[in-house]
Every structure is written in C-alpha cells, then in structure tokens.
Amino acid sequence: MGAVWRATDELLNRTVAVKELLIAAAPPTAAGVDALEESRQRILREGRIGARLQHAHVISMFDVVVYEDRPWLVMEYLPSRSLAQLLGEKGPLPQREVADIGRQVADGLAAAHVAGVVHRDVKPGNVLIAEDGLVKLTDFGVSRAVDDVQLTRTGLIAGTPAFLSPEVARGEDPAAASDVFALGATLYAAVEGVPPFGLDDNAYALLHKVATGEVRPPEQTGPVMDVIMWLLARDPEDRPSATQARDALAAAASGRDPGGSATAATAVLGARATDPPPTRPTVRPVAAPPPRAAAPTPSATCCSSCCWRCSRRVRASSRPC
Numbered sequence: 001m002g003a004v005w006r007a008t009d010e011l012l013n014r015t016v017a018v019k020e021l022l023i024a025a026a027p028p029t030a031a032g033v034d035a036l037e038e039s040r041q042r043i044l045r046e047g048r049i050g051a052r053l054q055h056a057h058v059i060s061m062f063d064v065v066v067y068e069d070r071p072w073l074v075m076e077y078l079p080s081r082s083l084a085q086l087l088g089e090k091g092p093l094p095q096r097e098v099a100d101i102g103r104q105v106a107d108g109l110a111a112a113h114v115a116g117v118v119h120r121d122v123k124p125g126n127v128l129i130a131e132d133g134l135v136k137l138t139d140f141g142v143s144r145a146v147d148d149v150q151l152t153r154t155g156l157i158a159g160t161p162a163f164l165s166p167e168v169a170r171g172e173d174p175a176a177a178s179d180v181f182a183l184g185a186t187l188y189a190a191v192e193g194v195p196p197f198g199l200d201d202n203a204y205a206l207l208h209k210v211a212t213g214e215v216r217p218p219e220q221t222g223p224v225m226d227v228i229m230w231l232l233a234r235d236p237e238d239r240p241s242a243t244q245a246r247d248a249l250a251a252a253a254s255g256r257d258p259g260g261s262a263t264a265a266t267a268v269l270g271a272r273a274t275d276p277p278p279t280r281p282t283v284r285p286v287a288a289p290p291p292r293a294a295a296p297t298p299s300a301t302c303c304s305s306c307c308w309r310c311s312r313r314v315r316a317s318s319r320p321c
C-alpha cells in the first residue's frame with residue numbers, strides 16, 4: 001500500500017513516521033481523473049477520522065497531506081518491530097506473550113469502538129511492538145480505504161484476506177465485531193504460526209475459505225487459545241466486545257482464569273501489564289457506535305459441561321464453569 005519513512009517535523013522538531021500511499025494510476029480519461037480525485041478524497045477523509053483518535057495503544061495520526069498528487073500520512077513514530085516482522089524472525093510466540101500483545105491491541109480497539117471508529121485492517125503488519133513491550137495499533141481505517149480503491153479500479157484484491165472476518169469476506173460492511181475477529185486471527189497466527197484459514201497464494205481461493213468461517217482447529221490449547229477462539233466465533237454476535245476481549249486476554253496473560261477467578265499473577269512483558277482501563281478518547285464520534293447484541297455472560301445455572309463463557313456453546317477444549 002505504501003512505504004513508511006522515518007522523518008523529522010522541522011516545525012515542531014520531532015521525529016515522525018511518514019507513510020506514502022501508493023494508489024493505482026488512473027487511466028488518462030475524464031472518468032479516470034474523477035476516480036483518482038474521489039479516491040484521494042476518501043483517503044483524506046479516512047485519515048482525518050484516524051487523526052481524531054488519541055490512545056496509549058494507537059499510533060496517533062498527526063496529519064494527512066497531498067503532496068505531488070499523492071496522499072501522505074504523518075504519524076507518531078514508534079521505534080518498534082511489527083508483529084509480522086517478529087513472527088518472521090522468531091516464529092510462533094508463547095501464548096501468554098501473545099495474550100499480552102492482544103490485550104493492548106484490544107484496549108486500543110475498545111477506545112476506537114466507543115468513538116464509533118472501526119479499524120478495518122487489524123493484522124500482524126499493523127501491530128507495532130516496542131522494545132519495552134509497549135504495543136500500538138497503526139493504519140486506522142486508511143489501509144482498507146486504499147485497498148477498496150485498488151479493488152474498484154483494478155478488480156484485484158490488494159493484500160491478503162487472511163485476517164478478514166467471514167462476514168466481511170462475504171461482502172458485509174466492516175464493524176466493531178469484524179475488528180474483534182481480525183484481532184483473533186492475528187493472535188491465532190502468532191500462537192499457531194499460520195492464520196486461522198491457512199495461507200493460499202490465490203487470494204480468491206483464500207477469500208472463499210474465510211467466507212465459510214471454518215477455522216483450522218488449533219494445535220495449541222489452553223486458556224489463551226480458548227479466548228482467541230472466542231474472538232474467532234463465526235457469528236459476530238457470539239464474539240466478545242473489544243472490552244471483553246481485553247479483559248479476558250489480560251487475565252490469560254497474567255495467569256488468571258479468563259472466566260474471572262484469580263490464581264497466579266505473573267505478568268508477561270510486564271512493563272505495562274496493568275494499564276488503567278481505557279478512558280474515552282479525545283475524539284468526536286463521526287458516527288454512532290455500531291449496535292452490539294448483548295454479549296454472552298456466564299450462566300448462573302450452567303451445568304458442568306458448559307463452557308466458562310456461556311451456556312450456549314460447549315466445546316471439548318473449554319474448561320467447565
């Protein structure tokens with residue numbers, strides 16, 4: 001989608017990250033020029049929505065400018081590696097380390113969703129991890145805007161659909177629950193080494209698999225994987241909200257029962273394992289938050305074969321309530 005540069009804001013004298021967005025050239029016709037202008041406007045609009053979000057686990061967008069006919073994003077610079085880079089170097093990560101990464105991303109998503117902003121492209125390449133364990137989510141809204149433009153213009157799918165939710169793969173509009181699924185897919189890939197629907201060079205074949213919602217059964221088991229599978233529920237209404245995901249991942253990361261009862265509490269990547277709960281970000285909502293169905297709550301009368309999350313789903317790997 002573009003190249004990211006480390007740059008200096010000479011006015012404020014601070015280091016920033018600058019992302020040059022590469023969008024497909026328009027055909028040299030009046031309609032082509034109109035389409036290019038429309039896509040530029042759309043990217044600027046999405047960028048400005050992202051610029052309103054201020055949160056400890058979200059890369060701040062400082063500005064979106066058009067220079068030499070191309071949109072450029074000016075963002076907070078975080079000395080870091082992306083989760084995609086980390087997985088490329090180290091391979092799959094320990095489950096509790098993944099849970100700690102996940103709870104930070106979920107915290108950023110929770111704040112965004114409260115403000116009515118959907119990320120639309122949560123994936124390992126957009127999760128930045130600093131040396132001290134601080135995690136921030138980047139590319140809010142913008143990458144999918146660019147991809148949609150490419151898709152409309154060229155008829156080709158830009159990027160991989162490996163982290164899309166089934167409903168988005170079937171053509172529905174992305175919503176908060178699809179961000180939660182994409183976070184689950186990202187964490188699943190971090191634990192298992194492959195995304196939940198596997199990998200396929202043929203983007204259309206992969207898209208077809210994603211649309212079925214049939215996740216490859218994980219080889220790793222345990223409380224962290226249980227939470228990840230909750231995020232990957234096929235039906236958006238069966239998934240946790242980002243806030244519930246954050247709390248369950250935080251519990252799993254610190255060795256507590258994600259269902260509630262505390263046991264050992266050893267923090268992984270501990271520096272920020274006890275972040276304060278998310279505060280409402282300093283943003284003006286651009287749209288009403290998407291309505292959420294009532295989240296599943298542990299049943300008060302569940303039997304020993306119920307899973308710890310709710311009485312509706314019983315899975316062999318779930319622990320009894």
Ligand SMILES: Nc1ncnc2c1ncn2[C@@H]1O[C@H](COP(=O)(O)OP(=O)(O)OP(=O)(O)O)[C@@H](O)[C@H]1O
Pocket residue numbers: 001002003004017059075076077078079080081082084085125126128138139143159
């Ligand atoms: N704000 C930032 N601060 C520091 N490094 C960043 C920042 N944003 C991105 N990067 C680095 O630049 C790399 C490339 O980012 P980029 O967003 O172009 O790639 P991607 O997310 O893998 O793909 P896509 O083009 O689909 O977004 C990231 O992997 C990350 O290491």
Ligand SMILES: [Mg+2]
Pocket residue numbers: 125126138139143
């Ligand atoms: Mg990116």
